Amino acid sequence: MGHIARADFMGREFSPGFGGGVLAGQDPGRLVGGVYAANTVGAIVGSLAFSLLLIPLAGTKGSQQVLILLSAVAGLVALAPMLWRKTPSDGPALEAPLGAPGAVVLAAALGLAVLLAFHVGELPWGVVAYGRFTATYGDVFAPARDTKEEEVPRGGGKWTTYCEYVGEGLNGTVAVTMRTDGVRSFHSAGKVQASNDPRDMRLQRMLGHISALAFPNPKSVLVVACGAGVTPARSSPTPISSALSFATSSRCAQICRAPLHQGELRRRGQPARRDGA
Numbered sequence: 001m002g003h004i005a006r007a008d009f010m011g012r013e014f015s016p017g018f019g020g021g022v023l024a025g026q027d028p029g030r031l032v033g034g035v036y037a038a039n040t041v042g043a044i045v046g047s048l049a050f051s052l053l054l055i056p057l058a059g060t061k062g063s064q065q066v067l068i069l070l071s072a073v074a075g076l077v078a079l080a081p082m083l084w085r086k087t088p089s090d091g092p093a094l095e096a097p098l099g100a101p102g103a104v105v106l107a108a109a110l111g112l113a114v115l116l117a118f119h120v121g122e123l124p125w126g127v128v129a130y131g132r133f134t135a136t137y138g139d140v141f142a143p144a145r146d147t148k149e150e151e152v153p154r155g156g157g158k159w160t161t162y163c164e165y166v167g168e169g170l171n172g173t174v175a176v177t178m179r180t181d182g183v184r185s186f187h188s189a190g191k192v193q194a195s196n197d198p199r200d201m202r203l204q205r206m207l208g209h210i211s212a213l214a215f216p217n218p219k220s221v222l223v224v225a226c227g228a229g230v231t232p233a234r235s236s237p238t239p240i241s242s243a244l245s246f247a248t249s250s251r252c253a254q255i256c257r258a259p260l261h262q263g264e265l266r267r268r269g270q271p272a273r274r275d276g277a
Helices: 002-019 028-083 099-117 125-140 198-212 250-255 259-268
Strands: 161-168 173-179 184-188 191-195 220-224 242-247 272-276
Touching: 028 099, 028 161, 125 161, 125 173, 125 184, 125 191, 191 198
Parallel strands: 220 242, 242 272
Antiparallel strands: 161 173, 173 184, 184 191
16 A cells, blocks of 8 residues: 555656646646656666566676666756756856756766666575575575585585576576585576475476376377476386477576486486477
8 A cells, every 4th residue: 555655646746746847838738748658668668678688688786787877877867957057048148056066966976876886786596596585594595606516515514505506587587506415406486496305306206197197108298397307207107209398488498407307317218308488
């Protein structure tokens, strides 16, 4: 309710605020309508540009830096005309509203924005892997990213969960973690999607076997969303000729090249294809 109330008050103040700043002979409705249209178009273009281009290319950190710099430039463009004198055609010249002190303040604000942009931190890998449960499990997360498997201690220590990989993509952000007890997990949308934990492996095998009960002798399998790749490998009690798996994200397809998938298929002597969409 609080968000609705704030949005309502902002909408009520928007039109009167612009209506009071129109020039003589200018239509207030046209001015307000133009600003509303520009705001809508900007919101659409911005959301598409950041979700389809900036985040896949520069990640969350780079996108936040771009947002800070764009905000600083927008403020500079809005306030810069107030730094110089105006000379109306039918009257004396008007003094600059901000003047030299205003120029100093604007320069300092622009420098501060650049400084803040370059101090934006990386997206914490715990947020990618566990979402809102980061506050619960955060004490056992090793702070470093891209930890190699041989660097993960066995049997415990100060931290019990290490991050091996984080990738931000067009359709989702994924992470791969390794625990000190040897369990590797694939994360997306803030939760574990697949792992080599024995309980998870039993579930994946059960899913593969249940779907195979509808066919007496399946020869090929199509799996949407790879996970650990165990489901296509265990989709039938008897060997299958091919297993085609589609990942819903290119990042997921990249992660599905993990040894879990290939090891299970090699044990059964089955070929596999993996594609990302």
